[in-house]
Amino acid sequence: MKRFGLTLLTAFVGGTLAIGAYKVMENRYDDNLSFEDKQKVYFTNNPLNNNITSSAGEVDFTQAAAAVTPAVVYIRTTYAASSQDNDMSDMFGQLFGQRMPRQQQRAPQASGSGVIISPDGYIVTNNHVVDKAEKISVTTNDHRILQAKVIGKDPNTDLALIKVEATNLPIVKLGNSDDVRVGEWVLAVGNPFNLTSTVTAGIVSAKGRGIGIIGSNNDDDDNPFTPSRNAPQPKVRQGIESFIQTDAAINPGNSGGALVNTRGELIGINSAIASHTGSYEGYGFAIPVNLAKKVLNDIKRFGSVKRGYVGINYVDLSDPDQAAAVKSDKSVGLYIDGVTTGGGAAAAGLQHGDIITKVDGSMITESSDLTEHVGRMQPGDKVKLTVDRDGKERSFDVTLKATAGEVASLAGNSATDKALFDKVGATFRPLNESQKSKYHVSSGVVVNSVSEGGMIDELGLTSGSVITSVNRTPINSVQDLSSAIDASNRRGTLILSGKNPDGSSFNNVYTLR
Incomplete structure (x- = not known):
């Protein structure tokens, strides 16, 4: 009997030590898990109600609503006060039907939503919900108010990750x-x-x-x-x-x-x-x-997104105006308008004039089919692009690069092109007559490729943007642009005006360092 009691005690102590050691290792291991892997562990221990129906079954949303609502939070953001902010808040308050009495030097506030995706307080929301906010307050479904910090933002997808200090939170x-x-x-x-x-x-x-x-x-x-x-x-x-x-x-x-x-x-x-x-x-x-x-x-x-680049500039042939601009009779696919030197596409053998028809075997009907697919991948990943070249189908394995590359071959690689790229982090090409007609402008240059972190990137311009003037001086060529930027160094301020790819106007100001 004594021997049995000793064995039982030994087993109990050993089990306790094992559980303790497991918990320590579990916490360390948990920090290295992706959000998806964390959720697999969470939902193994906390399965969803099996009564939730599929969309093909009886239309009853009560169980789905009950499962999700506890993990959706209310986000309130506060910004630095200024008279301009007050004017803007008044305007948007009227736009959205809200009565917002003006208060002198009131700190502007805004609101949005977020979704808890990890029990330890990670919340996904939009970048535009928290961008430039001085204070972020999160109210949970059970009415707790928690202060959040921004872990990181990605303007390219309009996503942001924020975190509150809490544990055992409900998740979606x-x-x-x-x-x-x-x-x-x-x-x-x-x-x-x-x-x-x-x-x-x-x-x-x-x-x-x-x-x-x-x-x-x-x-x-x-x-x-x-x-x-x-x-x-x-x-x-x-x-x-x-x-x-x-x-x-x-x-x-x-x-x-x-x-x-x-x-x-x-x-x-x-x-x-x-x-x-x-x-x-x-x-x-x-x-x-x-x-x-x-x-x-x-x-x-x-802390930031590691994005892979194919290294091309393209025209979406689903847009009849863009297809006409490159003289293509195709109505689907992406016409390669430029291949970036040093990029993955150039290394794989893609050429100007190729029309991309498939990505990893899936048909491309518009540009989002390619951008979302590549947007999920990392630098170093391979993507198979199928193209129409002179009426024949060919496939290329493209290794994605960590940057868009250096100077695009379409820019001509002249000394002016390279010098301008070094100054502003972008390459350019002249505006053709079709583009002048489309954007209703008489002068300008088209942004051909943009290097992440350069001046043009910081100004928010993208491939396809049209610069029509620098500091109110019209631009007719790449040389004009280079000269105008050189002249602006003496003023300390650079004002770029023109058209975004969607046709809207911009007037962006850059303070030269």
């Missing part, structure tokens, strides 16, 4: 946006008009939408696309757009909220609405979760 299960089908039921969960924990239902009405919202000034009266956030929007550069389009009601304040399927799985982050009034008029747009997974894991691990 990450789904697979590749499996999303047009016509399936979805729910949008967020905080429109400061109405917390609001759930709306609709269907997926389209996939792979590019609407020109990322990088647009939104100052065109005819532009119906508006970020769904209760605040003036900062300018972000043209980025990766492959939105899931839905007719679930999305309004200002829904930005950063969850788009989920009827199984309660996150398939997108709500970001924008199509509206001429600033409120819901029929369509909302969400960033696919598969793209978000890569961006968020990179931000958590590296």
Whole structure:
């Protein structure tokens, strides 16, 4: 009996030590897991209710709403006070139907939504929800108010990762946006008009939408696309757009909220609405979760996104005007308008005039098919591009590079081109007559390629932007641009004016260092 008791005690002590050691190792291991792997562990221990229906089954959203709502948070941001901010807040308050009495030197505030994706406090939201905020306050579904810090932001996808100091938070299960089908039921969960924990239902009405919202000034009266956030929007550069389009009601304040399927799985982050009034008029747009997974894991691990580049400039042939500009009779595919020296495409053998028809075997009907696919990959990854070259189909294995490359071959590689690239981090080409007609301008140069971190990149200009003047002086050639930039060094300020690829105007100011 004594021997049995001793054996039992020994087993108990040994088990306790083993559990303790396991917990220590588990915590260390957990820090190195991706968000998706963390969730696999979480949902193994906390399975979702099996009664949640699929979109093909009985239409009952109660279980999906109950699973998601606790993990969607209300985000309130505060900004530095200025009279200009007060004027802007008054204007947007009237636009969105909110009564916002003017207060002298009041710190401007805005609101949006976020989705908890990790029990230890990581939250995904839109970049435009938290960009330039001095203070970020998060209110959970159980009414706790927590202060958040920004872990990282990615303007190219309009995503941001923030964190609160908390544990055992409810989370939304990450789904697979590749499996999303047009016509399936979805729910949008967020905080429109400061109405917390609001759930709306609709269907997926389209996939792979590019609407020109990322990088647009939104100052065109005819532009119906508006970020769904209760605040003036900062300018972000043209980025990766492959939105899931839905007719679930999305309004200002829904930005950063969850788009989920009827199984309660996150398939997108709500970001924008199509509206001429600033409120819901029929369509909302969400960033696919598969793209978000890569961006968020990179931000958590590296502090920024490690993006791979093909190294080409292209024309989307689904746009008849662009197809006509390059004299192509094709209506689908991407016409390679320039191959970047030192890029992956050049090394693989792609050429100017090739038309990309497939990426890793999937058909390309518009540019978002390529940009989203490559946007999920890392530098060093390989992508198979199938092209139409002189009527014959050929395939190339392209190794993605960590930068877009050096000087694009289309620029001519002259001494002026290289010197200008060193100064501003971009290459340029003359504006042709078709482009002058399209943008209603009489002069200018087209931005051909942009190096990340350079002056042109910091100004928010992208490939396809048209610079028509520097410091109010018209530009007719690359040499004119180079001379005008040299002259601006004496003034200390550079004012670039022109047209964004979507046709909207810009007047961007750069302070020379």
